[in-house]
Amino acid sequence: MIEGGCLCGAVRYAIAGALADIQVCHCRSCQKAQGTAFATNIPVARDCFEWRRGQAQIRDYESSPGKHRLFCGRCGSPLISRRDDAPDAVRVRAGTLDAPVHARIASQAFVAETPCWWPPSADVVCFDGARSETGG
Numbered sequence: 001m002i003e004g005g006c007l008c009g010a011v012r013y014a015i016a017g018a019l020a021d022i023q024v025c026h027c028r029s030c031q032k033a034q035g036t037a038f039a040t041n042i043p044v045a046r047d048c049f050e051w052r053r054g055q056a057q058i059r060d061y062e063s064s065p066g067k068h069r070l071f072c073g074r075c076g077s078p079l080i081s082r083r084d085d086a087p088d089a090v091r092v093r094a095g096t097l098d099a100p101v102h103a104r105i106a107s108q109a110f111v112a113e114t115p116c117w118w119p120p121s122a123d124v125v126c127f128d129g130a131r132s133e134t135g136g
Helices: 028-034
Strands: 002-005 012-015 022-025 039-045 049-053 058-064 067-072 078-083 089-093 105-109
Touching (some): 028 058
Antiparallel strands (some): 039 089, 058 067
């Protein structure tokens, strides 16, 4: 079991099974939501993800039609995102995991929107826009 949670500890979650590789997103929406140059996302099957504590603290913001960003209402930590058109998956924010994981960055999306002060890594697959369905 892999565990994680928010900064203040009010919200806790657990993931069963191995983690997929990290997907980095540099879109302006992720930059605004994370307060930095990118979001680090780990796709997880919904049936492998479980809220353990603090569900009453979770806030859901629909940042674009069908795209929900869930965060702690007490400390503001971004926890997961989910899409209405993909109910069987969530995207866990890698920085909220309790312990370091042995995952690598698999791809970077929206590199065309990366701030000039944080250039994307050239040693992973990059997409100017959304990650290709065939690209990892």
